[in-house]
Amino acid sequence: MKALSKEKISMLKRAAYVAFPHSLPILAGYGFLGLAYGICMSVNGLSPWYTFFMCWLVYGGSTQIVGVSLLTAAFDPLNAFIITFVLCARHIFYGISMLEKYKNLGLKKIYMIFGMVDETFAINYSAEPPKDVDRGWFMFFVTIFNQVYWVIGSTLGAVLGTLINFSTEGIEFVMTSMFVVIFMEQWKKDKSHLSAYLGLAISAVCLAVFGADNFIIPSMIGIFLSLTLSKKYLERKVGDENDL
């Protein structure tokens, strides 16, 4: 491997330095969610090694939490596949939204696609690092910082298990808060709010109709169809500019 030049090292440092504050809400959120998840794994008799490796290789909050019940139930690999498949369906939308931003980023892109969980997508899509920062490496560092928080939080929870006394009820709201703020930032940029309204209305109706465990797929279908139908309107409203 080529030795890294001084310029490259200082560029990487700068990207990491700028990315770190963006990842701080996730440090709080994943730290505590991870603790809770790790404890849950241990309480169900799964060794901390499972927690550690699943945090690196699966890396997905909701998937891993459902995974606890998959691993403690009767052996049914097809069921495990289908449940995970459905849970991860929303990543298709993240991928489509990030096609442009993740273009031509070289090998690190493979890791960044793997590590694009809800929160990482939200930050990487919406963040606007200063012009002198390499956006690709900025997004890379956001991705890896977030995963490291998840690994550390979960593994700590798994190792310490029930020794931890929780007085942190409600800390998980940090995720909702973050999504609300990112939603507001996106709202300012959008010239038409139709997409945001459609998203809120369709998801809320689907949640009421299909319930908490089954509403994601119907919501996605509804959002996709409604945005397809409003293509003419949205394109006219926003013009042909890039910042639709």
Place this chain on the structure above:
Amino acid sequence: MTFNEKLITIGMIILATLIMRFLPFIIFPDNKPTPKFIQYMGKVLPGAVFSLLIIYSLKSVDILSGGHGLPELIAIVITELCHLWKKQMLISICAGTVSYMLLVQFVF
């Protein structure tokens, strides 16, 4: 479940996750122009997706019992007001989270 059965189960979880995450990037690779319709979707989806994420993070709120969703509503309003006022992401997120924790621990 035996050790091997656990490994297979985890393998299936990893496989399904990888497929969903990589699919869009495999269908629409860097070296080919992305179809116009998908480009359009890439631009308009995020607005709706952030809405979906907010609802998703609130999905276990029971409006028929407990706090009836009031602590969530109050904390969201606090987050929004704080963000309109200070325009500092971290401060808004902190204010919302801390007020929610105080609400669920001491009020509701």
